[in-house]
Amino acid sequence: MAKPILISLLALFTCSALIVWITSGWWVLLFISGLLLVTAIHDRFQKKHALLRTFPLLARARWLMEDIRPFIQQYFIESETDGTPISRMFRNIVYQRAKNSRETVPFGTRIDTYRTGYEWLGHSMAAVDVSQLDCDPKIKIGGPDCTQPYYASMLNISAMSFGSLSQNALMALNHGAAQGQFYHNTGEGGISPYHLAGNADLVWQIGTGYFGCRDEEGQFCEEAFIKNALRPQVKMIEIKISQGAKPGHGGILPADKNTPEIAAIRGVEPHTQVDSPPTHKAFTTPLELVEFIARLRELSQGKPIGFKLAIGRKSEFMAICKAMHQRNITPDFITVDGGEGGTGAAPLEYTNSIGAPLNEGLAFVDDCLHGFGLRNRVKIIASGKIISAFHLVKQIALGADVCNSARGMMMALGCVQSLTCNTNRCPTGVATQAPALFKGLVVKDKAIRVAQFQRKTVHAAMDIISSAGLSHPDELNRSHVFRRISQSQVLRYDEIYPTVPTGAMLEDKAPKRHLLHLHEADANTFAPRNQIIKIANIADVSTV
Numbered sequence: 001m002a003k004p005i006l007i008s009l010l011a012l013f014t015c016s017a018l019i020v021w022i023t024s025g026w027w028v029l030l031f032i033s034g035l036l037l038v039t040a041i042h043d044r045f046q047k048k049h050a051l052l053r054t055f056p057l058l059a060r061a062r063w064l065m066e067d068i069r070p071f072i073q074q075y076f077i078e079s080e081t082d083g084t085p086i087s088r089m090f091r092n093i094v095y096q097r098a099k100n101s102r103e104t105v106p107f108g109t110r111i112d113t114y115r116t117g118y119e120w121l122g123h124s125m126a127a128v129d130v131s132q133l134d135c136d137p138k139i140k141i142g143g144p145d146c147t148q149p150y151y152a153s154m155l156n157i158s159a160m161s162f163g164s165l166s167q168n169a170l171m172a173l174n175h176g177a178a179q180g181q182f183y184h185n186t187g188e189g190g191i192s193p194y195h196l197a198g199n200a201d202l203v204w205q206i207g208t209g210y211f212g213c214r215d216e217e218g219q220f221c222e223e224a225f226i227k228n229a230l231r232p233q234v235k236m237i238e239i240k241i242s243q244g245a246k247p248g249h250g251g252i253l254p255a256d257k258n259t260p261e262i263a264a265i266r267g268v269e270p271h272t273q274v275d276s277p278p279t280h281k282a283f284t285t286p287l288e289l290v291e292f293i294a295r296l297r298e299l300s301q302g303k304p305i306g307f308k309l310a311i312g313r314k315s316e317f318m319a320i321c322k323a324m325h326q327r328n329i330t331p332d333f334i335t336v337d338g339g340e341g342g343t344g345a346a347p348l349e350y351t352n353s354i355g356a357p358l359n360e361g362l363a364f365v366d367d368c369l370h371g372f373g374l375r376n377r378v379k380i381i382a383s384g385k386i387i388s389a390f391h392l393v394k395q396i397a398l399g400a401d402v403c404n405s406a407r408g409m410m411m412a413l414g415c416v417q418s419l420t421c422n423t424n425r426c427p428t429g430v431a432t433q434a435p436a437l438f439k440g441l442v443v444k445d446k447a448i449r450v451a452q453f454q455r456k457t458v459h460a461a462m463d464i465i466s467s468a469g470l471s472h473p474d475e476l477n478r479s480h481v482f483r484r485i486s487q488s489q490v491l492r493y494d495e496i497y498p499t500v501p502t503g504a505m506l507e508d509k510a511p512k513r514h515l516l517h518l519h520e521a522d523a524n525t526f527a528p529r530n531q532i533i534k535i536a537n538i539a540d541v542s543t544v
Helices: 001-025 028-045 051-055 060-077 088-098 165-178 222-229 260-268 286-299 312-328 349-352 356-370 389-398 407-411 443-466 512-519 528-543
Strands: 119-121 139-141 150-154 155-157 202-206 233-239 305-309 333-337 379-383 404-407 479-488 488-492
Touching: 001 512, 088 443, 119 389, 139 379, 150 379, 150 389, 155 165, 155 443, 165 222, 165 407, 202 443, 222 233, 222 407, 233 286, 233 333, 260 379, 286 305, 286 312, 305 379, 312 356, 312 512, 333 356, 356 379, 356 389, 379 389, 389 404, 389 443, 407 443, 488 528, 512 528
Parallel strands: 155 404, 202 233, 233 305, 305 333, 333 379, 379 404
Antiparallel strands: 119 479, 139 150, 479 488
């Protein structure tokens, strides 16, 4: 025991001597030494941390090293292709486009093109001159029951609430969206004044907490819904069933981010952690969901209504498709969020291990809509780690019509991936409610960067599309993208994710890989059929 204490005392006197040498002030030595000595005595006799009891004072250096470890890793160790969740290479392209600076790279690719999982787009010898194309094509969203269709850009701002992001960040995003003429999704936290600051087009997201359309008991309220749905800025309305960061869990607003202003907007108690329920109360079955969609469309006077989800159990989405077909009611759009999504607070296990990744979820939703003969009535929006133009093109080829980006837009605002989104200590003022931090984010400057990042990324996507010999994003399909499966095998996306013929799931011609899920799907319940049968059998046995 004596040796650790001796080491700590040596460290104490070394620090004190150094301070004296620098300052030449003995009173400073006495003050600092006394402070350190009191701290060392406290450490020695406290009972919460074994390391501090054994190594008084010195053990505190471990916490310091843990705090600065991510920054040492990011700035001095990781390569261009390292860094998670977003590599330095992709962070750099966002910064370059946002600042309108040089975005070319020298001396060839730094990616190992022979590694398993490497992907690329097949170009054409009949490439099209991109200067002859519309480099900001708009995609119509609105099915047969929609009387106010919306024309969306290829790339838009994904759902991020006031609470998750600061007021300055939201104002910059909104002004940027207005400048670039693309939409801004509000996130489930409701429509704040900062979502309205730039008068940009909004997609109002309604989560399980019904913020912005709830009564005093937290139930869905039609009167409150109408008040926000009829705002001229609200162009589309999205029902959030689940999100990629924590599907089946519900949103989390940490207590230190829940300011009185945020609480007033959401209709909750301030300075408390707000956990949205994992499921909706306005509907409990697939049939009730599609009827809820129809009701919201009526209440909003014909605006596009859709829902967002991360794919979990496949039979549940097929049950929704069966309900759409049975009632002849379809959403105007479906947003597919990948399990790799997420910009804020989420439990580790949900972030890492719950929900299908975007590629699998997106391909499945596209297949189901084709299989049930509904694809021409429903647009698909892809959301999940979309940063570069190739990411955008790849998701459209896989089945999306439009894409959303959250982390890409955050980086355009200046996010440096400090990984402190859930602590309220974001150093760039993006994901914090601390005025001292978010005041450093200059709205006017960052709005320009958001608009430039979106514009240049969409233009780069159209450049890629023209290189494939195509003139419009809707001409992309799964045959255009290739993936290395192994050192000796390369497959196209249409071989990895075979397409489903239109109407096949209505004609008993569903592909074998979908048969089990199709059999389990029931429009009257989200639970799979075999589970219902099993529960019924257990109930029968228990009554014997």
